[in-house]
Amino acid sequence: MWSELVGANHSLLHYSGHSPLHRAPSHWKIVATVAFVIAVVATPTGIFWPYAGYLAVLAAATFIARIPPAYLARRLVVEVPVVVFAAWLPFISTGERVTLLGLSVSREGLLAAGALLAKATLGVLAALLLAATTDIRDLLAGLTRLRLPGPLVEIMGFMARYVEVILGDLARMRISLVARGFNPRSPRHWPVVAQSLGALFVRSYERGERVHVAMLSRGYASSFGPGSSPR
């Protein structure tokens, strides 16, 4: 449907607040989140008790950050494709067959699907908590302190700076098409939608060129420029 042309999930997840978790240095939050997720992923298949502990850690962190659990739960929709893949696993896995609800499924596949679903959910929740408590500027500063290559941070910074502008361009194109009675419902309408994407690319690229010229006039020296080899 045209009203859904641009998905609703483009708003940034940051949930502003002043909790100890919001104020914690961002590089430590990134390291802690990654360490937590590594521990989750390292849990052997077939053992399920550690997941209760992981969930307790996340619940405690959510409580300290004073973020409503519903705020995080709503974003779990990002997981729908994982659920589909997990539901499909027991049927195509090899190994011993067992009967569940009248269906013949692989025992190992069933266990694997359960573990996979638990791990993916915990990973998403941990990442959501990081995104909710960390402002994008803090996140970029944290990534710099963690020695992410400067040029990558710089590109991410431009993306953070211009994402609302470009999405605004896209929204204006959508409104002008709707105002002219456009209501795409089938692949017949793809050429028009693709044309707006083409126009969006040209606008974005030209904006990039203008931004570059404006930066040069203010004395910008790129981390890509001569004498600074990107590593």
Next chain:
Amino acid sequence: MHVPDGFLNLGTSAATGVVATAAVALALRGARRELDDRTAPLAGLVATFVFAAQMVNFPIAAGTSGHLLGGALAAVLVGPYTATLCITVVLLVQALLFADGGLTALGTNVTLMAVVGVWVGYAVFRAAVRLLPRRSGMIPVAAGVGGLASVPASAGVFALLFSIGGAAPISLSTLLAAMVGVHTVIGVGEAVITGLVVASVLALRPDLVRGAAGLHVARPLEIRTEARV
């Protein structure tokens, strides 16, 4: 489409992380050749474009819709090195700010989409340009063929990785057939959208389509001293 945490074991994730890091290091060098000191703002804005383009729904039927992945499209428009950087940054932002794609799977996602997706798409695009008649009208077709190849190629590599370090015992042939089968259908949509977008950019600003460079012969300014009727 993004691989979440827990799909692949830590060893496989670390290995793809090494591949991704090496590829991004090479892309940082290559992008400087494609864009020189304009790299940061232009790659940033193109990454933002890819991010926005992935949110645009293309209606299929009965309320379902699909969206662009954009690896092959970015490679044709701005060159493969810059495209690798752009898709990597999009994946970083999606993982860190939108919880889309696992943090431990970041290397895997970069390998699948920013390396395999972009470079297979670009290689097939180049081959198609060589085989098709040398006309600028053929560029969108070649870009579409690149888009068609890039999606099942990524899915095939994912199936291989899952058979090495996946969470469940599945025979490689079953998974490969299913993943490549489903993603070939998705690839057809990707092909059509990629071709249409490239065609529209060619109509607006043909000089911005890097994959078509050389097909547009610059016409020297002709000074006419007397008016011809």
